[in-house]
Amino acid sequence: xxxxxxxxxxxxxxxxxxxxxxxxxxAAAGAETELDEAxxxxxxxxxxLRRVAADFDNYRKRVARDxxxxxxxxxxxxxxxxxxxxDNLERALDASEHHEEAKVVEGVNxxxxxxxxxxxxxxxxxxxxxxxxxxxxxxxxxLSHQPSEHPEGSISEVWQRGYxxxxxxxxxxxxxxxxxxxxxxxxxx
Numbered sequence: 001x002x003x004x005x006x007x008x009x010x011x012x013x014x015x016x017x018x019x020x021x022x023x024x025x026x027a028a029a030g031a032e033t034e035l036d037e038a039x040x041x042x043x044x045x046x047x048x049l050r051r052v053a054a055d056f057d058n059y060r061k062r063v064a065r066d067x068x069x070x071x072x073x074x075x076x077x078x079x080x081x082x083x084x085x086x087d088n089l090e091r092a093l094d095a096s097e098h099h100e101e102a103k104v105v106e107g108v109n110x111x112x113x114x115x116x117x118x119x120x121x122x123x124x125x126x127x128x129x130x131x132x133x134x135x136x137x138x139x140x141x142x143l144s145h146q147p148s149e150h151p152e153g154s155i156s157e158v159w160q161r162g163y164x165x166x167x168x169x170x171x172x173x174x175x176x177x178x179x180x181x182x183x184x185x186x187x188x189x
Contacts, residue, residue: 072165079124079170083163086115119163127162129173131155139164141172145179152180 022030089112096105127139133155135142139162140155148156155175162173 072168075122076165076168076170079119079122079163079165082115082119083171086112086119087160089115123165124163124170125165127164127169127173129155129158129162129175131157135175135177139169139172141174142177143174145177147180148176148178149181150178152178154178 089108092108093105093112096108099105129140131148132150135153135155141162143159146156150156154177156178157176158173159176160171160174163170
C-alpha cells in the first residue's frame, strides 16, 4: 500500500494522509461534525428568518388596521361636525312649509339633498327609528317615557334622527319610549 502525501484543499483543510495524523474515518467523522454544525446553523438562520418574516407580516397588518381605524375616526369626526348643519336645514324646511316662499323651500331642499348625498358617500346611514318601532338602547337614546297608542317599550315619537357609519353609532336617535296605552280619559271599569 502506498501512502498518499497530504495535500491542502481550497478551504484550508488537510486531506487525510500520514502527515495529518488522521485516519480516513476520523477525517470523515470530523467532516460529518462540521456538516452537522453547518446544518444546525442553517436551520437556526432559517428559523430566525421565518420569525422576522412573521413579525414583519404582523407589523404590516397592524399598520393597515391602524390606518383604517384612523380613517374611520376622521370620517366620523367630519360627519359629526356636519350633522348640526343637516339638522338646521331640516328645521328650515319644516318652518318654510308654513310660508308661500316656494323658491326658498326648493333651494334649501336642494342644499339638504346635496349634503345628504355627500354624507352618504362618506358612509353615513340613518338609524331606523319610527313610531311603533322597537326601542334598541344601543342605537336609540330614550329622552322620556310617555303613554301612547304604541305598545309598551316601543318608540312613540322621534325627536332627532340618529346616524351610523358602518357598525359605529355616530349619534343615537333621540326618541320618546311608550310606557303603555294612553287612556282615553274615561273609566275602564
